[in-house]
Amino acid sequence: MNLLVLGPQGAGKGTQAKRIAVDYAIPHISTGDMFRAAIAAQTELGKQVEPLLAAGTLVPDEITVALIRERLGHEDARRGFLLDGFPRNAAQAEFFLENFDIDAVIAIELPEEAAIARMQSRRLCSSCGLDYNLIQLRPKVPDVCDNCGGRLVTRADDTPEAIRARLRDYREKTQPILDLLREKELIVTVDGTPGPDVVQAEMRLKLGLVPGAVESLAAREPVEVA
Numbered sequence: 126m127n128l129l130v131l132g133p134q135g136a137g138k139g140t141q142a143k144r145i146a147v148d149y150a151i152p153h154i155s156t157g158d159m160f161r162a163a164i165a166a167q168t169e170l171g172k173q174v175e176p177l178l179a180a181g182t183l184v185p186d187e188i189t190v191a192l193i194r195e196r197l198g199h200e201d202a203r204r205g206f207l208l209d210g211f212p213r214n215a216a217q218a219e220f221f222l223e224n225f226d227i228d229a230v231i232a233i234e235l236p237e238e239a240a241i242a243r244m245q246s247r248r249l250c251s252s253c254g255l256d257y258n259l260i261q262l263r264p265k266v267p268d269v270c271d272n273c274g275g276r277l278v279t280r281a282d283d284t285p286e287a288i289r290a291r292l293r294d295y296r297e298k299t300q301p302i303l304d305l306l307r308e309k310e311l312i313v314t315v316d317g318t319p320g321p322d323v324v325q326a327e328m329r330l331k332l333g334l335v336p337g338a339v340e341s342l343a344a345r346e347p348v349e350v351a
């Protein structure tokens with residue numbers, strides 16, 4: 126089962142994707158998480174992309190495509206994967222469609238004002254990477270990760286300038302590829318405005334994902350769910 130999740134920053138892609146991936150035993154592959162891990166480890170890749178992420182600028186396609194090609198070649202991705210943060214522009218979408226099959230594309234919708242408010246209240250675990258939101262997804266203990274006890278921090282790219290740059294890229298580069306994907310694939314659109322549990326339930330309902338029926342997706346005809 127190969128799934129893609131698309132949506133503006135702050136729509137909750139990572140939060141939703143992690144839950145689905147755990148339940149369906151497929152890897153959650155997030156290009157943003159991979160770049161942040163590389164930065165944390167100060168690898169060559171990390172040093173190269175650090176200023177780009179801090180500014181909210183897209184990493185060049187050659188680098189991103191190579192990273193995805195390598196990651197999707199791993200054994201654990203053979204049964205399927207849930208891709209988050211890729212493809213993000215027309216060139217990446219073309220590469221993806223030429224090389225991989227997609228069972229469904231989940232598009233999470235969120236108005237821009239809500240996206241800005243969410244990013245400003247977002248916190249991230251500095252050790253396991255889990256996302257929190259001080260409005261809708263608060264940690265049990267302030268500034269401490271529920272999952273691993275790590276310290277919660279603000280993302281380096283959740284500054285007003287970087288937020289503006291990322292939302293502009295989403296609008297101008299990522300949103301148009303939804304039309305390209307819509308022509309070929311199953312697109313499931315969900316409203317990202319409510320809290321994470323509601324969004325997750327709507328997503329599963331529309332995907333026809335009931336535990337134990339993982340194969341149901343592949344058998345479905347492409348339909349558009351509004």
Ligand code: ADP
Binds near residue numbers: 134178
């Ligand atoms: P967000 O969706 O909140 O911007 P991500 O974690 O998905 O956050 O991505 C963080 C940053 O990583 C992006 O701003 C960009 O610099 C880089 N990045 C992630 N995915 C891609 C991609 N597919 N192509 C180019 N750059 C990417």
Ligand code: ZN
Binds near residue numbers: 252254270
């Ligand atoms: Zn943690």
